[in-house]
Amino acid sequence: QVQLVESGGGLVQAGGSLSVSCAASGRTFSIYAIAWFRQAPGKEREFVASINWSGGSTYYADSVKGRFTISRDNAKNTVWLQMNSLNPEDTAVYYCAATRGNYYQSALRYDFWGQGTQVTVSS
Numbered sequence: 001q002v003q004l005v006e007s008g009g010g011l012v013q014a015g016g017s018l019s020v021s022c023a024a025s026g027r028t029f030s031i032y033a034i035a036w037f038r039q040a041p042g043k044e045r046e047f048v049a050s051i052n053w054s055g056g057s058t059y060y061a062d063s064v065k066g067r068f069t070i071s072r073d074n075a076k077n078t079v080w081l082q083m084n085s086l087n088p089e090d091t092a093v094y095y096c097a098a099t100r101g102n103y104y105q106s107a108l109r110y111d112f113w114g115q116g117t118q119v120t121v122s123s
Contacts, residue, residue, distance in 0.1 A: 009117030
């Protein structure tokens with residue numbers, strides 16, 4: 001099992017950048033695929049990006065492709081989501097999640113979740 005803690009959220013102006021991180025406990029972090037999801041008020045949780053166990057493969061939602069970058073450092077037990085060219089539609093609570101399977105897009109596939117970090121983009 002793994003424990004996940006997100007951090008780095010905050011307020012940023014439209015067009016700006018922000019990086020959020022997901023710190024994991026334990027020594028088995030490297031076996032998990034990791035994904036970022038986000039949820040805005042009154043909306044369902046949606047997939048943002050995912051990365052496989054080695055960091056060699058990534059997948060992005062069309063809405064963030066070209067603007068966001070997911071990366072990981074298994075030696076540091078950390079996953080990052082670098083967010084550039086932010087717009088107000090990116091405002092949401094961002095969650096990281098882990099699965100021992102493939103880097104799925106469905107939240108139902110993920111077994112472990114962090115508490116979330118708020119990202120607010122002003123116009």
